Amino acid sequence: xxxxxxxxxxxxxxxxxxxxxxxxxxxxxxxxxxxxxxxxxxxxxxxxxxxxxxxxxxxxxxxxxxxxxxxxxxxxxxxxxxxxxxxxxxxxxxxxxxxxxxxxxxxxxxxxxxxxxxxxxxxxxxxxxxxxxxxxxxxxxxxxxxxxxxxxxxxxxxxxxxxxxxxxxxxxxxxxxxxxxxxxxxxxxxxxxxxxxxxxxxxxxxxxxxxxxxxxxxxxxxxxxxxxxxxxxxxxxxxxxxxxxxxxxxxxxxxxxxxxxxxxxxxxxxxxxxxxxxxxxxxxxxxxxxxxxxxxxxxxxxxxxxxxxxxxxxxxxxxxxxxxxxxxxxxxxxxxxxxxxxxxxxxxxxxxxxxxxxxxxxxxxxxxxxxxxxxxxxxxxxxxxxxxxxxxxxxxxxxxxxxxxxxxxxxxxxxxxxxxxxxxxxxxxxxxxxxxxxxxxxxxxxxxxxxxxxxxxxxxxxxxxxxxxxxxxxxxxxxxxxxxxxxxxxxxx
Numbered sequence: 001x002x003x004x005x006x007x008x009x010x011x012x013x014x015x016x017x018x019x020x021x022x023x024x025x026x027x028x029x030x031x032x033x034x035x036x037x038x039x040x041x042x043x044x045x046x047x048x049x050x051x052x053x054x055x056x057x058x059x060x061x062x063x064x065x066x067x068x069x070x071x072x073x074x075x076x077x078x079x080x081x082x083x084x085x086x087x088x089x090x091x092x093x094x095x096x097x098x099x100x101x102x103x104x105x106x107x108x109x110x111x112x113x114x115x116x117x118x119x120x121x122x123x124x125x126x127x128x129x130x131x132x133x134x135x136x137x138x139x140x141x142x143x144x145x146x147x148x149x150x151x152x153x154x155x156x157x158x159x160x161x162x163x164x165x166x167x168x169x170x171x172x173x174x175x176x177x178x179x180x181x182x183x184x185x186x187x188x189x190x191x192x193x194x195x196x197x198x199x200x201x202x203x204x205x206x207x208x209x210x211x212x213x214x215x216x217x218x219x220x221x222x223x224x225x226x227x228x229x230x231x232x233x234x235x236x237x238x239x240x241x242x243x244x245x246x247x248x249x250x251x252x253x254x255x256x257x258x259x260x261x262x263x264x265x266x267x268x269x270x271x272x273x274x275x276x277x278x279x280x281x282x283x284x285x286x287x288x289x290x291x292x293x294x295x296x297x298x299x300x301x302x303x304x305x306x307x308x309x310x311x312x313x314x315x316x317x318x319x320x321x322x323x324x325x326x327x328x329x330x331x332x333x334x335x336x337x338x339x340x341x342x343x344x345x346x347x348x349x350x351x352x353x354x355x356x357x358x359x360x361x362x363x364x365x366x367x368x369x370x371x372x373x374x375x376x377x378x379x380x381x382x383x384x385x386x387x388x389x390x391x392x393x394x395x396x397x398x399x400x401x402x403x404x405x406x407x408x409x410x411x412x413x414x415x416x417x418x419x420x421x422x423x424x425x426x427x428x429x430x431x432x433x434x435x436x437x438x439x440x441x442x443x444x445x446x447x448x449x450x451x452x453x454x455x456x457x458x459x460x461x462x463x464x465x466x467x468x469x470x471x472x473x474x475x476x477x478x479x480x481x482x483x484x485x486x487x488x489x490x491x492x493x
Contacts, residue, residue: 018124020052021116028113029059030104032067033074033097039067042114050121055088059097075101125160129153151324155376158331197258197341197380200237203481204455204468208416211238211341211380212462216371216413218347220385220404221420222392226453227384228267229275229477230420231343234382235260236276238341239313258340259312261333263326265349269315273308279478280304312337322351323369327376334377342377344370346384347410364409371413385410387419397426401458417459422472423449453479 031038048061062081063073071077075097088096133153140149196210211217221227241257264272278285281300287293288301314333318325326344333339344350347370352362367383374381387403399419404410411417427446432438453472457465471480 018052018127019120020124021120022053024113024116025051025053025056026100027104028110028117029056029063030100030102031110031113032060032063033078033101034104036063036067036073038110039064039073041111046114046118050117052120052124055082055086055093055096058082059100122160126157129156129160132156147324151328154328154331158335158376197238197254198241198256199234200241201234201468201470201479201481203470207457207466207468208460208463211382212415213378213380214375215380215415215461216367216374217380217382217416217418218385218404218410218414219382219418219420220387220399222387222397222399224425225420225422226472226474226477226479227420228345229279229472230455230479231345231382231384232262232272232275232477233279233479235262235313235341235343236279236311239311240307242312242340244338254338254340259333259338260314260341260343261330261339262313262315262343262345263321263329264315264317264345265319265321266345267317269317272315275477276308277301277304278476282473282476282478284475285477320349320351323366323373326350327369327373330373330377334379339377340379342374342379342381344381344383346386348386360409367409367413397421398454398456399458411459414459415461416457419454419456419458421454421456422452423454424452424472452482 028038028042043064046060048057048064051057051060059078059082062078066073066077075094078097079094082093082097084093086093091099133149136144136149137146140146196208196212196215198205198210199208219227219231238258239260242254242259243256245253245255262272267275274285274288277283278288281297281304283293283297283300287297293301314337316329330339330342347363347366350366352365370381370383385404387399391397391399391403398421401411401417404417424446427442427449430442431446432442451471451473453470455468455470457468459465469482471482472478473480
């Protein structure tokens, strides 16, 4: 008998039905039909797909469309938009709607019912992912290595963790318009009235409208131009301005600024921290490293470090990281700490997922992966890139799109391409003999460009191209707006 009981138990376990709560779905729908205000208690997080029963999905969808259109949603008005010939058990649709409304209790528990439905839908999604993982692992095709399956599973789990539903498939134009209006509303309320995240450099923000979600932004330049300095300046400005707000579904969002993830494949986290401290305190990083500071400067360093402890800037200093590893760590950061901006320094130090001798093909895989990751996480991705040496062979050394190393995919996948160019860098290496006529001419040119940098916007999908003039203090690796001192970041003095 014990053996039979065990067999029966295993059969029941094998034929388990997915978790669902039909009574909670009926109670919520009934509350909405009786009092449409109940809908607004769950509308921020509950979607039609979260209901387990198909007819309940239809009822919730029609009711939500009517309520959002300022129309009354009740059994009388809804039945016109639902299939009249369909039956639920022995009841027609109008009869079932009337039954839901008649047995409704109160809207006080509407949010609790909604949370229960949402949680059960998430569990069903996890079951689906788990079943797919097992089936694929058993019958994996030859061209799908385990690492690729792990990447796919982690991506799907991240989607469930972030939204409770899958984001694939078509979206209605109405949903797209609603998203656009929400973005405009956020821009109206945000400091600076930007549709994207402010970089802290006002002249650059004015031209770009901030950093737009899901955009791939390339910052490129020859060595010594300051592209890493610009990236770290932007990272600190965004993290320092972070101001969170709690959304109706209990999650957090950035009202201003944001949480920044910085993948530094070239510099260590200590080097980046030293750069940022030098920028903020206006104390040379070389002096900080050598300890050549006085007591007043040391107090400034302490005050700066105390503020930096509170800043949501996270640094990963793993060298030679692959695009799959980077994506996995970025998803983990967003899930655990939040993520609003992702920065990679720099593309040429990354590796593709598949080993190949074709570097152009590998860079294509990397840029395509970064663009897809930005869309998946819905954050702007800033990726730094080297320029080819052909720039040095021209008289006019201002960079062009064709100067990007392995440029085809970088130029194609990027939404924005920024070149950092400093005429000062080239002129200071051409200083003629002091006292000569050439020196006077050189001095005039050098004084005109000293302490200045050009950020050339060579490509921008959302706005105009052109050149933004910024100030640059090489000793402190500090970019700033020109003229308008009130726009400069706070200094520790």
